[in-house]
Amino acid sequence: MQRYFIPAENWEDDLVTIDGEDAHHILRVMRYQVNDTFIGNHPNTKAAICKIVNVEAGVVQAYVEQWLEENAEMPVEITIAHGLPKGDKLELVLQKGTELGASGFIPFKADRSIVKWDKKKENKKRDRFAKIVKEASEQSHRNKVPTVQQLMSLHELIEESSKYNVKIFAYEEEAKVVNYISFSEIVKELRESDRVFVCIGPEGGFSQHEVETLKENDFKPVRLGPRILRTETAPLYVLASISYHLEELRCK
Amino acid sequence: MQRYFIPAENWEDDLVTIDGEDAHHILRVMRYQVNDTFIGNHPNTKAAICKIVNVEAGVVQAYVEQWLEENAEMPVEITIAHGLPKGDKLELVLQKGTELGASGFIPFKADRSIVKWDKKKENKKRDRFAKIVKEASEQSHRNKVPTVQQLMSLHELIEESSKYNVKIFAYEEEAKVVNYISFSEIVKELRESDRVFVCIGPEGGFSQHEVETLKENDFKPVRLGPRILRTETAPLYVLASISYHLEELRCK
Missing domain, CATH: 2.40.240.20 (Hypothetical PUA domain-like; domain 1)
Structure with missing residues (x-):
């Protein structure tokens, strides 16, 4: 229907x-x-x-x-903060991320983001984003429409992230260090109503400054499988994996 | 590099x-x-x-x-058979599916596929597909380039699937019946070098005839989370979940 x-x-x-x-x-x-x-x-x-x-x-x-009585919402809230990628990749993330259960999206100005948003066009862009997540919510039979926040700086992002109790960022380099906590160990510890903040870099990845700032603010670096994912594929991996773990692996 | x-x-x-x-x-x-x-x-x-x-x-x-010595290949072989979707969705599946570790792709003429492939353009299309999976393999640092087979009928698909030992198809209706085996139960049983055949319907889903034919040929229907996924999102959910289970959940 x-x-x-x-x-x-x-x-x-x-x-x-x-x-x-x-x-x-x-x-x-x-x-x-x-x-x-x-x-x-x-x-x-x-x-x-x-x-x-x-x-x-x-x-x-x-x-x-x-x-x-139906409920098609994830048992945890997941917000995807995405370093502004090129072209229409953010729109792909909004559409697919909504189908896969994200609660919200925040685009942010990463050091290596190449695109600049024209201030004049920002309202038009936000209308378009709102339409994408609404249509994707309807099509995937969700109960809620995810939020799309305005473009943030790293500083604003960090402030926003203080409302979340689980914070991760995609950073495969980290998988090689000794005290590495794997993505699955973090997912295993998730409890109902946890608020998860996922930070994804743009095409060139995070700058050293961003990596350090995220770490200082309790973001855990995670590897998403052994292959290098494009910037727009990483959030889909995170959402599908968490859905699989919490909604398919546990529910049966 | x-x-x-x-x-x-x-x-x-x-x-x-x-x-x-x-x-x-x-x-x-x-x-x-x-x-x-x-x-x-x-x-x-x-x-x-x-x-x-x-x-x-x-x-x-x-x-x-x-x-x-590096190896970025999945421990199991996964082939995605996709009912011909509209527009450039198949290209998205080839690119993202390659990043997510698929071994091969087979487009097939589903009952509800709306697009028809022009025979004359098929070679050009296959060249373009080969280029997409090669570039995605290079970018994601894979060791192998996935195969893209030619367009098959349901009959040819069933014959091809006999080479595989695990066969599933995305069919959320089935999650409501009594003897349902969940996707995660199938993933849990996967062993190294298993050959997994994943069949995904086009926009309108599978016809009743296709559902019956797949079931008669040992394909297990699976639900991919509680939300309805678009046709091009379903294979990405399958691949990300299997990668998560076998490469992230087990490896640490």
């Missing part, structure tokens, strides 16, 4: 009002009519089967038929 | 001759000269540090300085 994330202000008890792009999708793309049903997601993670009761001037009204 | 996969016929004991695109890359992109070094990969998975000894008419000759 088609799924739509509907803002809190559009819910009035069991009556939902849908306008804008979602209404367009319902009426023009799906060609739904009165009595057709879809899944409506309330932002506080509840979802319901909704039946269309009225269509007027491109606005859809629907009633909740049944609240659903 | 830059890595190049060099065909067997270009090796003569410890002397390597490089021409064509790789020579162009060495001389024009990397701007290497005599005495510069790179990693040369012999197709039988051995790699060596090679030093350039001669450059003439765009052809590079190099001597092996040191054979390397």
